[in-house]
Amino acid sequence: xxxxxxxxxxxxxxxxxxxxxxxxxxxxxxxxxxxxxxxxxxxxxxxxxxxxxxxxxxxxxxxxxxxxxxxxxxxxxxxxxxxxxxxxxxxxxxxxxxxxxxxxxxxxxxxxxxxxxxxxxx
Numbered sequence: 087x088x089x090x091x092x093x094x095x096x097x098x099x100x101x102x103x104x105x106x107x108x109x110x111x112x113x114x115x116x117x118x119x120x121x122x123x124x125x126x127x128x129x130x131x132x133x134x135x136x137x138x139x140x141x142x143x144x145x146x147x148x149x150x151x152x153x154x155x156x157x158x159x160x161x162x163x164x165x166x167x168x169x170x171x172x173x174x175x176x177x178x179x180x181x182x183x184x185x186x187x188x189x190x191x192x193x194x195x196x197x198x199x200x201x202x203x204x205x206x207x208x
Contacts, residue, residue: 145166152158 149158149163149166152162
């Protein structure tokens with residue numbers, strides 16, 4: 087009885103050690119993937135910050151001239167320096183428009199096909 091329990095204990099220890107080794111190998115892969123994603127994100131963020139940090143020289147000159155003339159106020163400065171961004175819905179709409187046109191065209195063709203087959207059946 088004791089020998090059976092010792093054998094089972096040894097087998098359980100061996101399977102546990104094998105499972106731990108497998109888990110370690112799998113976690114190494116996930117750590118590498120996670121580190122790669124993190125480094126890629128940091129590089130993309132830094133490049134974005136570098137490129138977006140540049141200001142338009144013409145806009146700066148216009149702001150200086152308006153300030154000298156006394157015509158510059160907060161609203162005007164905000165309008166001149168604010169980036170023109172289209173909203174999320176505008177971008178999604180621009181992407182979905184061709185898809186919706188194609189879908190509508192296909193539905194129209196299907197309806198015409200159904201009407202033709204109904205007329206031929208009568």
